[in-house]
Amino acid sequence: MSTPPPLTMTQQEPDPRMASSEMDIAVIAGVIAAVAFVLVCLLLLMLHYMYRHKGTYHTNEAKGTEFAESADVALQDDPSLQDNGGSSKKEYFI
DSSP, rough: OOOOOOOOOOOOOOOHHHHHHHHHHHHHEEEEEEHHHHHHHHHHHHHHHHHHHHHHHOOOOOOOGGGOOOOHHHHHOOGGGGGTTTSOOOOOOO
């Protein structure tokens, strides 16, 4: 068997401390990248939510009732509330 040639100035063994510091830098960079990715995802999720819920709401009120004098007048012509039995039956809430 032959012995390996002696190490020259350009061919040195890597310093174990240097390898661990490079590994630490890689771990720190990976953690920072993961945190940045999570923050970007949360930002996109929040923008999507804000776009979908602009603060507007839809009501199921009859059209044109906002200008009526009272609630009875506003609902008089609503076909879904028309009573088939006549107007003798009125319901009062106390």
